[in-house]
Amino acid sequence: MSTAASDHSAIPDVVTDVSGERLARAATIGRGAPVLAFDVGGTDIKSALFDADGTAIGLRRTPTPAGGEDAPERLIDRLVELADELRTQHPEIVPAAIGLVVPGIVDEQAGIGVFSSNLGWRDAPIRDLAAARFGLPVAFDHDVRTASWAEHVLGGARSYENSVVLIIGTGVAGAILIDGRPHTAGGYAGEIGHSPIGDWPCPCGARGCLEAIASAGAISRRYAEASGAHVGGAKEVIALAADGDEVAARVWNEALDALTMSIAQLTAVIAPEAVVIGGGLSRAGGALFDELRSRLRARLSFHRIPTLVPAELSGNAGILGSALRARELAGGGAA
Amino acid sequence: MSTAASDHSAIPDVVTDVSGERLARAATIGRGAPVLAFDVGGTDIKSALFDADGTAIGLRRTPTPAGGEDAPERLIDRLVELADELRTQHPEIVPAAIGLVVPGIVDEQAGIGVFSSNLGWRDAPIRDLAAARFGLPVAFDHDVRTASWAEHVLGGARSYENSVVLIIGTGVAGAILIDGRPHTAGGYAGEIGHSPIGDWPCPCGARGCLEAIASAGAISRRYAEASGAHVGGAKEVIALAADGDEVAARVWNEALDALTMSIAQLTAVIAPEAVVIGGGLSRAGGALFDELRSRLRARLSFHRIPTLVPAELSGNAGILGSALRARELAGGGAA
Incomplete structure (x- = not known):
């Protein structure tokens, strides 16, 4: 875990x-x-x-x-x-x-x-x-709540009193800012990486966790498992997908769908003004942000879709x- | 919608x-x-x-x-x-x-x-x-946020500073209480009934909304559609399921799974101390509450599973x- x-x-x-x-x-x-x-x-x-x-x-x-x-x-x-x-x-x-x-x-x-x-x-x-x-x-x-706090005070979340910071790297970690204050719930809040969105097993013992399909770690692991080929990281899988590799395209597409589902849930439930995305995967740029924006619009209806912004403090x-x-x-x- | x-x-x-x-x-x-x-x-x-x-x-x-x-x-x-x-x-x-x-x-x-x-x-x-x-x-x-506020001041949520109130009736509506205050986000927060957990169409225009499968309204409608038989309401479907009606059992099981998924997400993301459930479906009693408790335990791992309590003010x-x-x-x- x-x-x-x-x-x-x-x-x-x-x-x-x-x-x-x-x-x-x-x-x-x-x-x-x-x-x-x-x-x-x-x-x-x-x-x-x-x-x-x-x-x-x-x-x-x-x-x-x-x-x-x-x-x-x-x-x-x-x-x-x-x-x-x-x-x-x-x-x-x-x-x-x-x-x-x-x-x-x-x-x-x-x-x-x-x-x-x-x-x-x-x-x-x-x-x-x-x-x-x-x-x-x-x-x-x-660590991640503090990193998110820094994004709020100094970085990508500084214009928003209500935001969610998602750090997508080896895992997926989150932090929630409500009315300018971190919402922690004794340490249990913000576990967006271990929030269920499907029914696959997760090493944490729960089922359907986002992290098991959409973290940078999961993307490279799932590509390696499906293709038998070694990749250096999620960035490589995304590049392969853009070059027409079908396995890479499927793995990346599933990760994007899973992230969209998670952000859509945050939108319906917490309705943050912004979702600030950091971590290794955030460096995919438009391949990530543009896709998430259009998939969110396609999935939701009357909801107030949050602004998606990259974290700044890396x-x-x-x-x-x-x-x-x-x-x-x-x-x-x-x- | x-x-x-x-x-x-x-x-x-x-x-x-x-x-x-x-x-x-x-x-x-x-x-x-x-x-x-x-x-x-x-x-x-x-x-x-x-x-x-x-x-x-x-x-x-x-x-x-x-x-x-x-x-x-x-x-x-x-x-x-x-x-x-x-x-x-x-x-x-x-x-x-x-x-x-x-x-x-x-x-x-x-x-x-x-x-x-x-x-x-x-x-x-x-x-x-x-x-x-x-x-x-x-x-x-x-209406529902105010009803939830009343549950916090006078009813089932009064022991908890951090809770989610779910009203499961014709639709599924929610309200979020954080540190003793309603979290509203300009009216957009708490739309738990229209938070996606799957991929079916919802009349609201979004896809996969909880309400389309787990509201009391959806339970009777889905049973009627699948069986061709008319029922007076979700209560009757639950009774039929208990009596061995296979269609009713499937419809009720899918509703319980969907509610479990939604509460599991709330648990991972917001980590409320309690989820207070009201509305028509909450009168199903143990058939609802005991099932949700055991399914939540089966689905989650390290998470802090909230206390599930019935709303009191009906x-x-x-x-x-x-x-x-x-x-x-x-x-x-x-x-």
Whole structure:
């Protein structure tokens, strides 16, 4: 199961090297208190200091420690090491708070990592563990909800008080913004990737999940299974479909139909002004957005069809959101 | 199309006669300002005064004027007549505000009936028309959202800050309560009956709508079509299914599967604590609730499955909600 797994790790164009030489695009959160931010994924951890100008300093990506019995403790050990390295390299930046976001089911109010198969924990008191080790206030939240928050404050969702952010990568994760506030329901809301739209089995144990047919991961896997040919990713399947490959066209068409169905449901039930789409698949551009727009119009009737917009912060949304959350805790706010 | 049409008119056990002798069950909203409340449906209008104790006085049901060119004006004419009759019969009750709820797509903030096929209007400024004729402040809202609000304040949803109320009758209508407040999205949210879960045609023009397969209306219609036999309603189809009628069993099974799919989606996306089910179909009791509970468990995995509870206010929810809304406007509040 990869509940609400973010796909940040699949995005190469925001990787920065260990020295922090290459700063990611758009990596600024405005003026405020300096903070230290982490975006923990199943594969790697992004870490950075954010200075008083809101610029990311020393942003880098390092592997996530393997899961297991004491996964939460070993993760915090690793975060402390990363923090020490950053502080040694940039002693002039003294963080006032820590931002820490993780995947899975997250109860951000209680500070609990309720469940993560990737990170290997259940009901882990991550926030308190981190706060005790760092001796600093820790803003703890869910990776995709935080990334969506960053899209709302700084990115593609900033014009909308009511939106849904869909991150379509290895999995499909979502976050819901209602009247300018995230709707989380104790961590259980926004599981659009594991919302049923059909009757096929999903590795999560449920039936008919969107993610099993429409994530970038599912698209390449389903093409490989049906054709026997290896592909580098969903992007390749989409290109093959455009070139007349029938198997690729069928797999891509089924993914588009599934995404259309899901967005149509969101339209009828929540009626967001906008659906902001990020993650690897969003880079398919018109092949994705134009198709979804015309299929939505064909499927719905009196409904108010939302504006479909690409996410803007790309793989940086998670760590920018983490820094924004830390700022809120430090009282610095976003500029 | 019967977007969000309430099924209040299908509920016989709350009808009161013209003299107001028989008061409906639970028809009290607590102490506060006296108000006059209307619940306008496609077939009939419920009207009542609510006194300072919050008791419904003179509650009755009368036919809705036919739609047409000047439908909004003719409706208001009829409401004024009803109000005059009530005031003549009960001169001691002087209403401080009017509650007026209607079906269709309703923008309650702008006071506009955006669309109603039953009542025959589009972008009708109902609230201002009514306020001008009555010379009193008018609380204007959507019938099912208001009924759901009453379920939240007085009925089955009162223990939950986050819930979805589903009214399954002639159609399927829904309302969403998030953090104790209705989520309306300018009138477009909560169209659960017209949220797609399959690929069949729906009279609304969209494809795969829940209502076309799982409303009480659809269940009797589909049984009649498949069997050639006439039935009095969904209740009869459910009874036939229990008695071994194969066509009835299939129709009922498909309705249950469709409702399960819809509630599963709500669970994954909004994660309400409770789904409150009202309308004619909710009186199927265990045949509905027990089935939905076990099918939800079978279909989902890590999700937080909501408590399924029956609505409590039955056909009174709309007019009680209308009165509550009027109270809010009059500054009296619910006790």
